Amino acid sequence: MSIRHLDRLLSPASVAVFGASNRAGSVGATVWRNLRAGRFAGPVHGVNPKHSSLDGVPIFAAAAHLPAAPDLALICTPAATVAPLVAELGALGTRAVVIVTAGLSAEQKKAALDAARPFTLRLLGPNCLGLLSPHIGLNASFAHCDALAGDVAFVSQSGALVTAVLDWTRSRGIGLSHLISLGDHCDVDFGDLLDHLASDARTRSILLYVESIESPRKFMSAARAAARNKPVIVVKAGRAGNGVKAAASHTGALAGSDTVYDAAIRRAGMLRVDTLQELFIAAETLSRFRGHRHTTLTVMTNGGGAGVMAADAAAHEGVALAEPDAALLARLDAVLPVHWSHANPVDIIGDAPAERYAQTLSALLADDAAGAVLFMHAPTAIVRSEDIARACLPLARSHASRVMSAWLGDSAVAQARKLFEDAGIADYATPEEAVHAFAMLQTYRRNQEVLMEAPGASPHTAPDGAAVRPPLDAALAEGREWLGEQEAKGLLKAYGIEVVPTLAVAATAEAAVEAARGLGYPVALKILSRDITHKSDVGGVRLGLGSDAALAAAAREMLDAVRSARPLARIDGFTVQPAVHRPHAQELIVGASIDSVFGPVILCGQGGTAVEVVGDTAIALPPLNRALAHELVSRTRVARLLAGFRDHPPARLDALYDVLVAVSQMLADLPQLAELDINPLWVDENGALALDARVRLSRTPVAGAERFAILPYPAQWVRTQVWNGRPIVVRPIRPEDEAQHRRFLESLEPEDVRMRVFSTRRELPRSELARLTQIDYDREMAFIAEGLDAQGCAETLGVARTVSDPDRVEAEFAIIVRSELKGQGLGTLLFERLIEHARHRGIERLVGFVLRENTRMLKLSTAMGFKADPAEPPGSGLRRMVMGLGTSATATPPRPDSRCGA
Structure with a gap:
């Protein structure tokens, strides 16, 4: 059911507690007390036939006796009562239930789900701690304390970690937008909550504690959508013991479940951390530095030892320290004593007055090549730390996206630290913590690049x-x-x-x-x-x-x-x-196997007979293209050898990337492909050559595109046809179409753009353009009509797009064609394809918002069978056009057309 009624769950107007009690130590008593003690402004009712009142508040004997159906109900009653209560509440009009009760059997969970389904009533739990939404004063949990209001959402499969995080955040003054315990998540899961929190205005970053994922494609679609909007940071439990398993192939042995989770998190543009402390350090860092693009760090310190510690941490984390150029050295010489370090770390000497700090920081921030600046200070008796903070504050505040601070010590620097924190400057307890935070930022940025990558054109050769x-x-x-x-x-x-x-x-x-x-x-x-x-x-x-x-x-x-x-x-x-003689060849392994959670996975790394011992491999989720294959290879140590050294010329990496893309295509095409090893695969300046290969099959389909965690390019929807006597290809958009799509948008008349997107802007930043071409085919579709220009180059003539909600209840359409091609039937052709695809995907209805003066689109949509929504306010300037499609996937997609290289 995905995001339906999650607003009732997380922002209810009224709440009822079933099993409310005054029995000391009981869950019902604790939940009741927490709700009553909070700042929740809506009605809070208790239901328990054993009580007539609690704390002077009337208690109702049954749901039917409530004055109105509550938005949210919390069930703290015995397991056998849960399903009947859910059915009763659904009939009353309640649309969200938290099942705090533990111990439900599989049959009882199914009964609760079956009871909820006719009403699209959402279930959180069972066996969960509950949830907190501090902005509305809601503490619908049996946690030991309330939460501070803030902009960080935390979702956890562990109730114990919810209480630990609650305690930890309160002690550090960290505010939360939502804190949610999933429990056994029979209904509401990570995917649902990611979809909801991605568009939640109160949530700036999303933190997850994950033990397992049960709906991988739903999770990946939701995670990729959320990670485009705000930082998503994950603690994934269970690293130990999952790395190596018994398997007949090298790939099967090396692709342990934890490494696959790593690959999934990376592919979705999220960041994985190892501890709860790192979780919140990363949240603070990403929220402050997300738009910061510098890849190097300059350390500024009043103590040589602290600078050495920061430099050592940078070496360990792989963080590059900026090399000051002659101009920067000259500026620093002008404000620093002659015996300053003349290098990075910039040691301004322990006797530095506040003015020296400010002048040094000003010189560093004036030089963009200095990158991010780690401002460190250890207290001295010469000048108060607070005075230094006040002197540097204007500069630091105006460059908050470049400055990290580490005030070393405790009480002596407490006021200085607070001044910087209040100004929005990220602060860290130690040099190592600050450098580690910067390294996490770099990892996150690389993961975002994978998410936003627009690869160059790569060959799409059909197999024999x-x-x-x-x-x-x-x-x-x-x-x-x-x-x-x-x-x-x-x-x-x-x-x-x-x-x-x-x-x-x-x-x-x-x-x-x-x-x-x-x-x-x-x-x-x-x-x-x-x-x-x-x-x-x-x-x-x-x-x-x-x-x-x-x-x-x-x-x-x-x-x-x-x-x-x-x-x-x-x-x-x-x-x-x-015998083959290729003296410069590196031995690699390329393989594929089936993960129990995320399905088909691909492996690449250093090969040979000792591949498990060497342990130099990386994992990726298909589908792959050359850009994603490059990213996969870059995570191996052997990549440095492939780049060339001494008398070994650089390898032809495109050949290796094409092997990986071919393996990705095999996994999509061959449902019976269970394991594949190409080992060794020789790669050198002449290309890639497979010396040996092993392939294991499965009678039961285990691969195939429909089992990918990320739906691959739907080539079955590519068609070649004739329009107005001109051959064109109508096909789903690809990430590789970014440059072509930019040219298409730039060719449109401003008025046509205004009719389509309600503004005249034709130039889009790269991030928005990538978003239009890198679509999630499980939730979106963009058909382009493509022809050839006078020079024989491909050009886009028109685009038709749908974006569906995660429930597939409703999808919004949009169509635009080249300005000089209007009125020639291309819009109708694209519209027909869009409707056919939406029916096939099981979308219930198509909707579009059309400007009232856009008479051409209103006429076209009416001709296609759309009707204007009569409830649309007359003064809105828009017409909401709606077409019901039914709920079953009845259309059959066409077979791929080999004439267009599908």
Whole structure:
């Protein structure tokens, strides 16, 4: 049900407590006391047949006796009573319930959900602490104290952590917009709350404590939408023990659940931290520095030791210290003693008066190359810290997005620290904490770049379908999980991945020698067995064999070794292939596996037989393009080797990126693909070459685009057609269309733009343009009509767009075509496609807000079957046009049109 009625849950006008009590230590008594003690202005009623009054307030015997249906009901009654109460409340008109009660069985949870569903009544819990909304004085929980009002929302699966955070924030003066305990979250979950909090005006940042995710695509869509609007910071419990699991492939062993959560958090543009303290440090840092783009740090200090500690922390965190140039050094020389540090950290000497602090800070802030400035001060007897703070405050306040402070000490610097904090300047207890906060900011910025990335054009080559399906079908028909080496390499080749040339299969050592003579020495010899996946582990690989005698001896030794190590394995013979000599190649692994939560995942890193020991791998969620593949590779240590060193030229990284994109496409196309290892994958200045591959299949579909946590590009909606005698392609927009979309917007007449977006602005910042081209296909659609200009280059002729609410109840449409093409039927064509897609996605109704003077769009929408909403206020200047589509997905999307490269 997603965001429906969450306003009733988090901002109710009235509340009722079922199970209100005066029994000391009971949950019902605590919830009742908290509600009554708070500043909540609306009616608060108690329901309990055992009481006629509590604290002088009348108590009602049943829900039916209440004077009106409460917006929010809290249930603190036995588990068996929950579902009947939910049904009764739904019928009365209540639309939000917090089930504080613990101990509900699976059947009782289902009964409560079934009772809520006809009324779209929302359930928080069961087994939850409740919620607090301090801005309206609501403490609908059994927490031990109330919360301060502020702009940070905290959502937790752990009730114990809710109370700990509540205590922690109060002691530090941190205010909260909402504090929500999910409990067993049978209905309201992280995705729902992220969607709601993303547009909550009182919430500036969102903090999550996550133990598990049960609706990954919903979570990812909501998280990506929220992270575009405000910082979302996550503590994910359960790092320990999840890193390595038993698996038949290297990828399956390395893609542990925690690393996949890391990949999901990164892909959604959120920030992961390890502790609750880091959670709030990150929240403060991101809220103050989110728009700050500097990547280097300058440390200013009155003590050399503190500066060294900050520099050491920067080295450990990978934070770059800015190098002062000659001009900045000259400005600092003019205000500092001759024996100052002449480097970063800028040590202004312990006897510095307040004026020296202000002059140094002014010089640093005047130089943009100095980056962010970490202002540090240790108290001295020479000048009061408070005086220094007052002298520097005007400068620091006017550059609050560049200044971080660390007032070292306690009571001696307390007033100075407060002056800076009151001025909105981020303050940290130690140099290490400040540098760590800056490092978190850098990580967050990189994650946001992944979220906002608009990749360049990359090849979209369709795989050779005739070469893909038959070997997979044959293997499954034979009851085999693993493809043979030739079959696996054939699959890679069908997706455009280069594999080692000519592979010969030999049943005996003598046949292997004959095959080698035909191929030419030197050769590589491998054991051929459907029961052995890691050949090198059992002595089943020999390289660089240069003669008949060497090959024959190697074959005999290999058979002995394999039979000794795996006596029950079926041995079908040997494979022989020419030795490949690429002296500059780096050994990589590229793989795919299926995560139990987020579905298909992709791995890349340093390969070879010791891949688990080396541990240099990174994980990403598909779908991938070249830009996202680049980001994945950049998180490995081997990326530095691929960049080139000494006599090793830089590798052709585009070839590696294309391998990763091809694997992403395999996962989308092949539902039976359970595991894939390409190891080793050689990458050098000549490109990428797969030397070995293993592919495991599953009879039950485990991959496929519909199982991705992020819905991939819907190529099935690409169509080539003729419009006005001109061939055009109507297709979903891609992130790669950013530049083309900018040109389209710039081509529009100002009046046409005003009719569409109610303003004449045609130039958009890059962030807004990226938002228009990087859409979430699970919730949005933008069809573009694309033709060729006089030079044969692609150009956008028109765009039709829908954005649906997370419930898929309503989607808002918008259409705009090139100004010179109006009235030629292109708008109708795009409108028809939009309606077809909305029906297929199960949208109940399409709506559009049209300026009353936009007679062309009003006429078009009416012709398409839309009706004006009669409830629209006459003086609003807008008409709300509505079309009901029904609730079932009836339309069938077309098959991809190969003529347009889908």
